[in-house]
Amino acid sequence: MAKVVAVTGNEACANALRQVNPDVCGIYPITPQTDMMQRFASFIADGKVDTESILVESEHSSMSACIGAAAAGGRVITATSSQGLALMWEMLHIASGDRLPIVMPVVNRALSAPLNIHGDHSDAMGARDTGWIQLWSENGQEAYDNTIQAFRIAEHMDIRLPIMVCMDGFIISHSIERLEYLEDQEVKDFVGPFKNFLPLLDLAKPKSYGPLILTDLYHEYKRAQHEIMTKVKDVVLDVAKDFEKMSGRKYGIFESYRLEDADIAIVILNSAAGTTKDVIDQFREKGIKAGLLKPRLFRPFPFTEIADALKNTKAVCVMDRADSYGSYGPLFMEIASALYPLEKKPLLMNKIYGLGGRDYLPSHAVQVLTELNEIAKSGKVNTLKDYIGVRE
Amino acid sequence: MATPLSLKELSKKEDRFTHGHRMCSGCGAPIVVKIAMLATDYPVVVSNATGCLEVSSCISEFTAWNVPWIHTAFENAAATLSGVETMYRSLKKQGKFDQEVKFIAFGGDGGTYDIGFQSLSGAIERGHDMIYICYDNGAYMNTGIQRSSATPLGADTTTCPAGSVIPGKLRNRKNLTKIMAAHDIPYVAQASPSHWQDLFRKVQKAHELKGPKFINVIAPCNRGWRSKTNDAIQLSRLAVNTCYWPLYEIEDGVTKITVTPKEKIPVAEFMKPQGRFKHLFSPENEGLLQRVQEEVDKEWAKLLKEAKTD
Ligand SMILES: Cc1ncc(C[n+]2csc(CCOP(=O)(O)OP(=O)(O)O)c2C)c(N)n1
Ligand code: SF4
Numbered sequence: 001m002a003k004v005v006a007v008t009g010n011e012a013c014a015n016a017l018r019q020v021n022p023d024v025c026g027i028y029p030i031t032p033q034t035d036m037m038q039r040f041a042s043f044i045a046d047g048k049v050d051t052e053s054i055l056v057e058s059e060h061s062s063m064s065a066c067i068g069a070a071a072a073g074g075r076v077i078t079a080t081s082s083q084g085l086a087l088m089w090e091m092l093h094i095a096s097g098d099r100l101p102i103v104m105p106v107v108n109r110a111l112s113a114p115l116n117i118h119g120d121h122s123d124a125m126g127a128r129d130t131g132w133i134q135l136w137s138e139n140g141q142e143a144y145d146n147t148i149q150a151f152r153i154a155e156h157m158d159i160r161l162p163i164m165v166c167m168d169g170f171i172i173s174h175s176i177e178r179l180e181y182l183e184d185q186e187v188k189d190f191v192g193p194f195k196n197f198l199p200l201l202d203l204a205k206p207k208s209y210g211p212l213i214l215t216d217l218y219h220e221y222k223r224a225q226h227e228i229m230t231k232v233k234d235v236v237l238d239v240a241k242d243f244e245k246m247s248g249r250k251y252g253i254f255e256s257y258r259l260e261d262a263d264i265a266i267v268i269l270n271s272a273a274g275t276t277k278d279v280i281d282q283f284r285e286k287g288i289k290a291g292l293l294k295p296r297l298f299r300p301f302p303f304t305e306i307a308d309a310l311k312n313t314k315a316v317c318v319m320d321r322a323d324s325y326g327s328y329g330p331l332f333m334e335i336a337s338a339l340y341p342l343e344k345k346p347l348l349m350n351k352i353y354g355l356g357g358r359d360y361l362p363s364h365a366v367q368v369l370t371e372l373n374e375i376a377k378s379g380k381v382n383t384l385k386d387y388i389g390v391r392e
Numbered sequence: 393m394a395t396p397l398s399l400k401e402l403s404k405k406e407d408r409f410t411h412g413h414r415m416c417s418g419c420g421a422p423i424v425v426k427i428a429m430l431a432t433d434y435p436v437v438v439s440n441a442t443g444c445l446e447v448s449s450c451i452s453e454f455t456a457w458n459v460p461w462i463h464t465a466f467e468n469a470a471a472t473l474s475g476v477e478t479m480y481r482s483l484k485k486q487g488k489f490d491q492e493v494k495f496i497a498f499g500g501d502g503g504t505y506d507i508g509f510q511s512l513s514g515a516i517e518r519g520h521d522m523i524y525i526c527y528d529n530g531a532y533m534n535t536g537i538q539r540s541s542a543t544p545l546g547a548d549t550t551t552c553p554a555g556s557v558i559p560g561k562l563r564n565r566k567n568l569t570k571i572m573a574a575h576d577i578p579y580v581a582q583a584s585p586s587h588w589q590d591l592f593r594k595v596q597k598a599h600e601l602k603g604p605k606f607i608n609v610i611a612p613c614n615r616g617w618r619s620k621t622n623d624a625i626q627l628s629r630l631a632v633n634t635c636y637w638p639l640y641e642i643e644d645g646v647t648k649i650t651v652t653p654k655e656k657i658p659v660a661e662f663m664k665p666q667g668r669f670k671h672l673f674s675p676e677n678e679g680l681l682q683r684v685q686e687e688v689d690k691e692w693a694k695l696l697k698e699a700k701t702d
Contacts, residue, residue: 023482024475052482054474057514061471064511067464068439068475074483076475094464200460200476201483203435203491210463211450 002180002247009137009172012144012179013079013105013165014039019187020151021049022103023074023194026062028055030084031117032169033107037079051077059084063091063102070100071209073199075151077102081169082109085123089130095162096131096225098209099197101154102162104132105147108270108321109169110356118357119169121269121322124298125330131225133163133232134299138255138273141179143167145249146296148182151191152239158231160197166298168271170357182247190246229300236297253297256309258284262291264372265310265346267335268319269295272353272360276319279365283373290369295331303338310339313346314376317368321354328385347375350385364388397589402430406458413456414448418621420611420628421445421527423585425498428525428609431595434494435459437480439473441503442466444534444613445527467507469497470515470524477520494599495522501542502532505568516575516604523598523605526568529613537616541566544636545687546680547668549616554671559680564687572606573642579605581641581650586629590639590650597643610637618667630662635692640699647698659688 007015014036017025025044027037043049054069056062062078070076080088085106095102106124110116124134135150137143146165154163167173182190198207213221233253240251257277259265266276273294283290293309295301310316318336320329328336332350339345351368354360367388375381408429415422421444429436437460440446446463449456464472473495483489499508504526512524531549532538538551545564548554552561573580578601583591591609598605610631612624619627631637632651636659639651660681663669672681 023486024479026475050482050486052478052485054478055518056471056474057510057517061468061474061511061514064464064468064471065475065478068462068472068477069479069482070475071462072437072476072479072483074479076479090465091468098464200437200462201480201489201493203460203493206458206460208450208455208457208461208463211452211455212447213452217452 002182004178005181006176006178007140008174008176009140009143009167010036010107010174011039012140013147014043015181016144016147016187017077018043018049019182019184020075020148020191021188022051022077024066024069024076025051025053026056026066026078027053028059028062028080028084030059030081032109032119032173033079033081033084033105036105036107036173059087060091063088063095066102067091067095067098067100070095070102071098071200073196073201075194077104079105079107081107082111082123085127086111089127092127092130092132094210097221099160099228100162101160103147103150103154104162104164105143106164106166107169107173108166116356119171120355120357121166121320124164124166125322127164128299128330131161132299133161134297135163135165136269136296136298137165137167137172138270138294140172140175140177141249143172144179144181145243145247145251148187148190149239149243149251153232153235155195156235157195157197159228159235161228161232166270171271180247186246190242232300233297233302251296253302253305254309255294255296257292257294259291259293259309261289263289263314263376264369265291265293265313265316266319266365266368267293267295267316267331269298269321269331272319272321275360275362276365279362279369283369288369288373301334301338306335307338307342310335310346311342311344315347315372317349317351317372319351319353319368323352323355347379347381349375349381349383352385352387353389358389360389397592405430408436408458409449410456410458412454414451415444416615416621418614418624419444420585420613420624421529423624424525424527424591424609424611427585427588427591428496428595429459431592432494432599434492434599436494436496437476438462439469439476439495439497441469441497441499441508442534443500443503445498445500447534466503468511469499469503469508471511473497473522474515474518474520477522495520497522497524499524499526500533501526501528501530502540505541505566513575516572516577516606519603521602521604523595523607526608527611528608529611529616531613531616533613533616542568545684546672548671549668559671559677567691569606569608576645577605578603579641579643581607582637582639583607583609584628584632584637584639585609585611586625586632587639587651594641616668619665623665627662627665633657634659634662634688636662636688638692638695640695647695649695649699656692659685
């Protein structure tokens with residue numbers, strides 16, 4: 001039986017982690033993640049989980065220790081944000097290269113300089129090519145549900161890859177929402193026992209993890225990593241199906257909102273999708289066929305499915321809460337490449353919004369949808385990349 | 393579990409670090425590793441920092457390690473092993489694993505004194521039950537003999553070359569063994585492959601003590617020291633007999649010199665056979681050579697005092 005609670009995103013994720021009861025956890029504070037791992041630490045202190053914590057001296061060591069622990073053979077978690085994720089960068093590649101199913105909530109936050117502790121997506125976007133699976137979450141409920149599903153996905157025998165569960169700093173991590181908790185036993189049964197794969201602690205068959213691979217084979221290893229990624233989508237969908245049976249909540253690789261017959265559409269990640277949906281409703285009331293696409297699985301990126309979902313629109317705005325200076329926003333680049341193979345494709349534009357915690361307001365969505373409507377009519381895009389909500 | 397300290401008995405044991413590794417012939421590091429790996433009968437899991445030992449011992453599907461072995465990166469052999477050890481404790485506590493296992497991390501001086509120092513200090517402070525063994529060849533050898541903070545005063549390396557204005561490294565080495573002792577851990581020691589029984593005993597003893605242990609072992613590198621390929625043992629013996637590399641241990645805060653040279657010979661004897669110190673023997677660098685001797689004397693006197701007062 002589901003239990004309805006009013007909790008923050010951090011609290012919900014900490015609770016999901018408690019329900020999963022992992023074997024080892026790396027802990028290091030960084031705003032806005034800190035409070036998630038503090039809560040988890042008190043579950044350890046109160047004997048509510050069997051987890052051994054590693055109270056590391058840095059995120060680099062946190063990820064290193066998680067890699068060691070996962071290689072040893074067991075369920076491993078950690079969580080981070082921003083600079084912490086950036087400091088892990090070297091080790092993120094090693095976790096995925098070694099095929100270790102570590103689960104890591106990432107509470108998205110801006111990167112320095114200038115120093116800023118508020119939410120945007122530059123941290124996770126910087127880690128998009130590290131070989132980790134990425135799931136993104138619109139609200140506390142999705143962050144909680146994604147965290148539980150993440151274990152099944154990462155630990156699937158066809159995959160064995162590390163996974164990040166992204167959620168917006170403060171907007172989700174620190175805001176109290178109504179959400180539904182699953183029963184502890186339900187989560188336990190859903191996730192199931194950890195299945196080992198080539199553990200270091202199998203003393204009878206010694207393994208060498210992380211050898212030197214030269215030009216003769218490195219290329220093949222990397223292609224293999226890509227091939228594993230192609231299997232992720234089906235696993236994510238299978239896990240979502242089982243999750244729906246248990247919870248009644250439906251997940252896919254992305255969410256479409258009033259997109260089927262839409263002329264204009266916004267593509268946007270995480271919490272800003274909620275605000276956008278409300279404004280889309282207003283436009284629909286005015287008779288303008290607006291829709292939304294919210295990616296959930298960002299790595300691997302579901303190119304063909306997303307292209308298919310957008311192919312009948314006339315104009316699309318991809319909204320990025322991170323930038324790639326001197327280029328387009330990271331989400332825009334994905335969407336543009338997804339659409340490229342289509343013969344008939346929508347007109348595209350890219351808006352950068354909400355950096356460093358800048359509010360994303362309904363008026364911003366109105367502005368974008370109005371512009372899209374004009375583009376759909378005129379067939380002309382004036383500014384391909386632009387910043388919205390900037391003080392001039 | 394005691395392994396008898398006799399060559400006859402030891403020769404019957406299966407090597408845990410086997411032949412077939414690709415380190416340079418005459419390298420000191422594999423000798424250190426081999427002795428250390430023989431020093432216990434417990435199952436051992438090894439973590440290895442990037443460096444000569446790592447790149448030469450596990451290439452593609454060929455591994456010289458007859459035990460579970462993990463390499464992740466350059467600066468984190470200790471952090472990686474702390475994760476392995478924590479999972480081991482977690483599984484044991486939950487009744488999912490019941491064997492007794494020992495843990496050893498190996499790192500070069502670069503991966504230990506410099507870039508890996510934070511992760512080493514962190515892991516040691518957290519109290520993981522493991523031994524960290526540094527094979528100290530006094531430079532970043534794998535990348536081509538660049539200076540590290542373990543490079544001795546006056547040495548010629550590729551990043552502190554002996555030139556017409558600067559005569560090699562101008563600063564003394566970092567005393568990492570003492571820094572590790574300041575972490576107040578059960579066991580810290582300095583050892584040398586020339587005194588293999590002493591090295592063996594130290595590793596053996598460290599395995600029997602619970603908690604974090606650190607052993608620093610001198611490991612001559614003929615490429616970087618520009619010495620002959622057959623003199624690793626001779627040079628490490630000279631390092632001990634000149635008191636450049638004293639053999640001692642600090643157990644529960646008590647310092648003990650484990651090998652006292654019969655006659656303390658001038659440090660120049662250790663330096664002369666090494667090309668990296670060649671420039672110090674020209675008349676204009678006499679002062680620097682003298683400084684090297686003074687530093688060695690000062691450190692040795694300090695150690696004697698510490699060992700006595702204890
Ligand atoms: C973060 C990082 N910086 C630099 C390197 C390049 N690197 C690899 S091994 C090495 C030197 C290793 O020196 P040391 O630890 O003394 O071991 P040795 O090679 O002498 O055995 C360096 C600088 C690296 N692998 N990773
Ligand atoms: S370069 Fe030096 S340390 Fe490296 S393998 Fe050769 S002799 Fe050994």
